[in-house]
């Protein structure tokens with residue numbers, strides 16, 4: 371959620387929007403359909419957004435941004451000023467460095483008017499205090515924030531480059547220098563601002579030849595292990611001022627040869643907000659990456675069980691593949707995961723629809739008697755993903771143990787929510803209160819998923835097994851193949 375508190379100089383909010391639009395329209399090649407405008411949506415907690423001034427037809431172009439206006443490594447003069455190769459830093463860190471460079475240039479940057487409409491404070495989980503994070507209780511999202519790794523990457527890869535080039539990166543915000551611990555801390559904070567902007571605003575930029583639809587991926591922290599496979603990232607002015615809505619996506623960015631073009635993918639009525647698509651992400655991820663939650667993303671909530679959670683309840687002393695032959699068998703057959711995601715069941719969903727096949731295989735393997743396991747091991751063949759009462763019973767225990775890891779019950783949380791919920795919350799809340807409210811909504815969603823799955827296990831626990839196939843193996847055709 372973006373309120374005034376997220377923007378520098380909120381009293382000039384409208385002026386900054388006007389200046390940004392004037393700058394944009396003055397740039398060669400930019401086209402902005404007069405039927406759209408930039409709106410002040412702070413009263414709903416959504417910062418800036420794009421709204422239709424008059425009705426727009428499906429397929430109509432909303433705006434077009436030439437590729438050379440994207441704030442990206444390939445368009446920044448830093449590329450020619452720095453040794454070594456910027457791209458070698460990977461998509462996140464290279465763009466972070468470019469943004470630090472352009473931001474430090476102040477009004478001399480081509481993107482100065484753009485920086486002025488971007489927020490400087492965020493509610494993404496990277497910025498939450500330990501006390502605020504505790505409100506997320508046992509949510510698996512807490513382990514995905516990646517703050518420590520991001521700090522290390524910035525300190526190792528960004529700080530030395532900035533310090534070695536003080537002429538390119540003059541200290542900002544009245545800081546005398548980036549030397550020493552205090553300098554490093556200031557730079558770290560500024561780099562996190564850029565990292566958070568990249569996380570919530572940047573697009574993956576495809577090469578012109580591969581013209582394709584908008585790709586807005588779902589990486590975990592600022593940096594991930596598979597950077598080689600990632601496309602370069604870029605900040606696309608105006609395209610990134612569209613908010614998102616799980617049910618009202620009506621626009622999409624098309625990456626064309628010369629330009630990136632935002633088009634209406636539905637008829638849009640006068641006064642309607644224009645929404646991009648952030649994908650089907652659970653509220654925990656929405657919060658981690660975008661710093662807000664809305665109720666209509668609750669349909670995508672999940673519960674994530676770690677391998678450790680499962681092994682502990684199954685009575686294994688640890689979850690190390692080297693010391694646990696049952697895990698070793700699964701690993702050797704490439705069906706072992708670190709974590710297992712169970713989505714919120716849709717109204718008529720079955721266990722087949724929601725349980726990842728790999729989880730069911732793990733449960734089955736853990737339920738084998740020593741003799742059965744030895745047989746499987748000698749043939750190097752894990753069991754098929756069959757859900758019978760024995761696996762259901764183990765899964766129930768695992769879910770109950772997970773439930774117990776949260777410090778409060780669903781009923782208590784629901785009561786708390788109704789006592790706290792002012793109209794339009796959490797938009798009406800600020801600061802830590804808003805964060806606590808959002809954490810409450812996330813953990814409620816996860817507890818609801820646990821409760822729903824527990825209820826779905828009940829018939830299996832009383833009846834014995836799911837339908838079996840003709841060969842006697844349980845019918846595994848529909849188990850989801852989902853990996854974390």
Ligand SMILES: C[S@@+](CC[C@H](N)C(=O)[O-])C[C@H]1O[C@@H](n2cnc3c(N)ncnc32)[C@H](O)[C@@H]1O
Nearest residue numbers: 371372416417418570571610611612613614660
């Ligand atoms: C790509 S930006 C969109 C522009 C942003 N509203 C601004 O003022 O700069 C993404 C950020 O917008 C906010 N946002 C997006 N969709 C939202 C929504 N439906 N409700 C509230 N905030 C939203 C979140 O803070 C998110 O991190």
